[in-house]
Amino acid sequence: MLSSLDQIDRAILTHIQADGRIQNLELANRVGLSPSPCLRRVKRLEDIGVIRRYTALLDASKIGLGLTVFSRISLVAQDAETVENFAQAxxxxxxxxECHIMAGECDALLRVVASDLDGYRQFQMAHLTRKNGVQTVKTDIPMQTVKLLTELPL
Structure with missing residues (x-):
């Protein structure tokens, strides 16, 4: 897909990733287009699914979700039905x-947010159970976030 994007498309995507609320007139100025062609390009990028959606990034700690953990999940089985039921849950x-079905040591990797360690413990006991296909959970708690980006390299 990236090969079908030209330099202007990449510039548009770079600016939109940095500021999803950028006005079309400002975006057009930054990428060297007039507003109408710029808007058409953005619409095309949305239509072909390169731009999936627009969102706001929140500070989790300021809304009471200051703990992030990574949970490595082993499922009771690796058959399609177990994996699908787990994914739906x-x-x-x-x-x-975030939930990733993995190849390797664990079957799934989750990124879970909670208010604190007790909040995560309650979440784990309620939801990371055999009823959702979970056999074991190994939880990793990050000590420091060194890098956390949402922007993809273009």
Whole structure:
């Protein structure tokens, strides 16, 4: 897909990633287009799915979700039904902000947000259980976030 994007498309994406609320007129000025062609390009990037959505990035600690943990999950089985049921269960939990089905040592990797360690413990006991296909949970608690980006390199 990236090969079908020209230099102007990449510039548009770079600016939109940095500021999703950028006005079309400002975006057009920054990428060297007039407003109408710029808007058409943005619309095309949305239509083909390069731009999936627009969102606001929140400071988790300021809304009472100051703890982030990574949970390495081993499932009771690796068959399609178990994996699909687990994936559906994780999709329904707002505390799970990322869920990846893995190849390697664990079957899934979750990034979970909670108010504190006790909040995570309660979440784990309620949701990371056999009823959701979970056999074991190994939780890693980051000591420091060195890098956390949402922007992709173009």
């Amino acid at each position: 994780m999709n329904a939990l707002p505390q799970v902000v």
